[in-house]
Amino acid sequence: MSDNSKSKTGPPIVGVSKNIVRVRELIEHVAQTGLNTVVFGESGVGKEVVAQNLYQKSPRVGKPFIKINCAALPEGLLESELFGYERGAFTGAEQRKKGKFQLAHSGVLLLDEIGDMSLSLQAKLLHVLQSGGEFSPLGSEKEVKADTWVIAATNHDLKKEIKEGKFREDLYYRLNIIKIHLSPLRERPEDIPPLIDFYIKEYTAMLNNRHIETPGAKVIDRMCTYSWPGNVRELQNVLKRMLVLGDCNQIVDEIFNSERMVSRDSGPDDELNHNASLAKIIDLGGRNSPDNQSFSLKTAKKNAVEMVEREIISHVLAKTDWNRSKASKILKISYKTLLYKISDLKIVPPEK
Amino acid sequence: MKKPFRLLIIDDAEEILTALTNFFTQKKYDVVSAANGLDGLKHIESKDADFDLIITDLVLPNISGVAIISIVKKKFPDTPVIAITGWGEHPESLAKEAHADHVLEKPFKLPELEQLVKKLLNR
Ligand SMILES: Nc1ncnc2c1ncn2[C@@H]1O[C@H](COP(=O)(O)OP(=O)(O)OP(=O)(O)O)[C@@H](O)[C@H]1O
Ligand SMILES: [Mg+2]
Numbered sequence: 345m346s347d348n349s350k351s352k353t354g355p356p357i358v359g360v361s362k363n364i365v366r367v368r369e370l371i372e373h374v375a376q377t378g379l380n381t382v383v384f385g386e387s388g389v390g391k392e393v394v395a396q397n398l399y400q401k402s403p404r405v406g407k408p409f410i411k412i413n414c415a416a417l418p419e420g421l422l423e424s425e426l427f428g429y430e431r432g433a434f435t436g437a438e439q440r441k442k443g444k445f446q447l448a449h450s451g452v453l454l455l456d457e458i459g460d461m462s463l464s465l466q467a468k469l470l471h472v473l474q475s476g477g478e479f480s481p482l483g484s485e486k487e488v489k490a491d492t493w494v495i496a497a498t499n500h501d502l503k504k505e506i507k508e509g510k511f512r513e514d515l516y517y518r519l520n521i522i523k524i525h526l527s528p529l530r531e532r533p534e535d536i537p538p539l540i541d542f543y544i545k546e547y548t549a550m551l552n553n554r555h556i557e558t559p560g561a562k563v564i565d566r567m568c569t570y571s572w573p574g575n576v577r578e579l580q581n582v583l584k585r586m587l588v589l590g591d592c593n594q595i596v597d598e599i600f601n602s603e604r605m606v607s608r609d610s611g612p613d614d615e616l617n618h619n620a621s622l623a624k625i626i627d628l629g630g631r632n633s634p635d636n637q638s639f640s641l642k643t644a645k646k647n648a649v650e651m652v653e654r655e656i657i658s659h660v661l662a663k664t665d666w667n668r669s670k671a672s673k674i675l676k677i678s679y680k681t682l683l684y685k686i687s688d689l690k691i692v693p694p695e696k
Numbered sequence: 697m698k699k700p701f702r703l704l705i706i707d708d709a710e711e712i713l714t715a716l717t718n719f720f721t722q723k724k725y726d727v728v729s730a731a732n733g734l735d736g737l738k739h740i741e742s743k744d745a746d747f748d749l750i751i752t753d754l755v756l757p758n759i760s761g762v763a764i765i766s767i768v769k770k771k772f773p774d775t776p777v778i779a780i781t782g783w784g785e786h787p788e789s790l791a792k793e794a795h796a797d798h799v800l801e802k803p804f805k806l807p808e809l810e811q812l813v814k815k816l817l818n819r
Contacts, residue, residue: 366734370758373737379763517786521763 357393358542361532363525367394370524375401380473380519382458383497385526387669388577391497392454394524399452404493407451410444415460415683423465424482427472433483443481445472449490458519459500459511460680470515494519499669529572529579536568539576543583557590559583566596571603574665581665602663654689657682666693700726701817702746706736706764707753707780712802716751719806720813733759740768749813750777754787762787765794776816780804 357368374381375398383391392411399409414422424433428443444453455461461469472479477490496519505511529535544558559567572578582599586592632644657675664670672682685691703725707713710731717729728747730736733756739745750768754761765777779791782802791799797816800809 366758370734373734373741374759374763377763377767379766514786517762517790521760521766521790523758523760525758 355393355396356542357390357397358539359532359535360538361527361535363527363532364535367524367526368397370522371397371401374398374522376403377522378402378404378493379521380493381495381522381524382502382519383495383524383526384499384502385497386499386528386575387667388575389526389528390576391499391526392456394526395452395454395495395497398495399493402452402493404451408448409452409454410448411454411456412444413456414465415457415680416687418684419462419465422461423468426465427468427479427481428488429482430484433481437483440481443479445477445479445490445492446481446488448492450492452493452495455494455496457498457500458496459498459502459505463510463512466512466515470512470518473515473518529575530570533568536572536579537564539579540564540567540583543580544587547584547587551587556587557592559586559592559596563592563596566600570596570599573603573670574667578665578667602665605663650689653685654691657685657689658691661686661691661693700724701748702726702728703813704728704730704736704739704747704750704752706730706733706751706756706761708732708756709753712753715806716809719810723810732757733761733764736764737767740764740771747772747775749817750775751809751813752777752779754779754781754791760787762790762794765791765796769795776819778809778812778816780809 357364357371359365371394381398383394385391395411396409399405412422412425417425424437424441424443426443426445428441428446429437431437431440455469468479473494477492478487479490480487500511502511502516506513506516540559548556548558567579567582574581582595586595589595632647633639657671660671660674661668664674668682668686669679672679675682677685703720705713705716705720705727706729707716708731713729713731717727720727728739730739736752736756737759740747740750750764752761752764756764761779761781765779768775768777776797779788779796779799780802781787781791781799788799788801798812800812
């Protein structure tokens, strides 16, 4: 799905908590202004929904809504995606390409995971914001001017990153003209029943209103006490599972169990080691067979490491319900490294 | 008697907000106060707003003072705005860019602020 089509029908911001009521009110008051905005909140709390709502209530609605994830791309690629390039700007630049900044002209540019942007790109972004949207694409002499409303989102504590020298203070203040904070779902359990209600209606309509078991009052009560590390996105996944599989009680048991699994400082999972011998894991008979032309200790080792990494990372992601920030903490690698590995090792999320 | 000047004061530091409100109330100003940007903006947007001058802190929850200045200068270009800041150069330069009439650094003396208010009101 393209960024444009999705944005036109962004979902409403459901909830009755003080935090959500305030956020809705804030959106009503600032959507007209087009002032630089940062949306703060954990993964899956609804930062993108907020950005979409800002856009929909702004005079820019109908114009492009472009999203770019600053954590998903290596620095050089992110730069060329943002600002575009001229033909021949670098090897492989066969065609001139417009950057997202320019594509979002007269509309909105959502800079997702802004906390992961490198310092040098932060400097460039600051420059663009200071000049009111002027920049030159890579390999171009000419400046382009884009009238783009910049909304940034982050699950990082940017104040802390400033202290650690990872985020520019001047950029922080320039972006934070409007600041919208979304609390984690566990801090606003009163939003859980209305969210359940909303999504059950939505999903049953999708399932053609077939007769399905929906969670009863007891199950909903229990769901209100769970910690929801993956926030609303995790809640959605659990609800889908319930509607498809039935047996809501069992599913609630499972989420509480996995919560314990993740918080327990778990060692390596035995299943992995028991069922297969090392030779089998490394696939010495197949892909990494010494009989192959391409065999070398180095490539076999690389393949094996990749396999092990893929297995471990998939395992942790499954346990955290694809909460990448939590998974990266468990794996003790940076969030950025994790995203890179997910794409490099071609690990795909389960069907939503 | 002449109608008193109406001031809107926005600051998230309670002591400062109270001190400023008390001070200007004693000096016979009609003072409305707000502890964050959104509440301040609601006052500005309300029908009976007609503030003669606005004093705002720059770093505020939700809607920053810089945003308040931009919004006011667009809607009511003639209403003077004084920004007060304790956060160093960055918010200060943003406030100037947004056309604050004056940026006053904390700490300051109350009579100094009052002089400034008088000067801007008599312009
Ligand atoms: N208050 C809400 N009401 C209805 N739906 C919501 C709400 N908050 C989040 N959602 C839904 O939850 C899902 C995750 O939200 P979203 O993508 O906005 O989160 P995010 O904060 O951007 O997450 P990430 O950090 O992973 O990018 C989306 O499908 C969104 O529609
Ligand atoms: Mg998002």
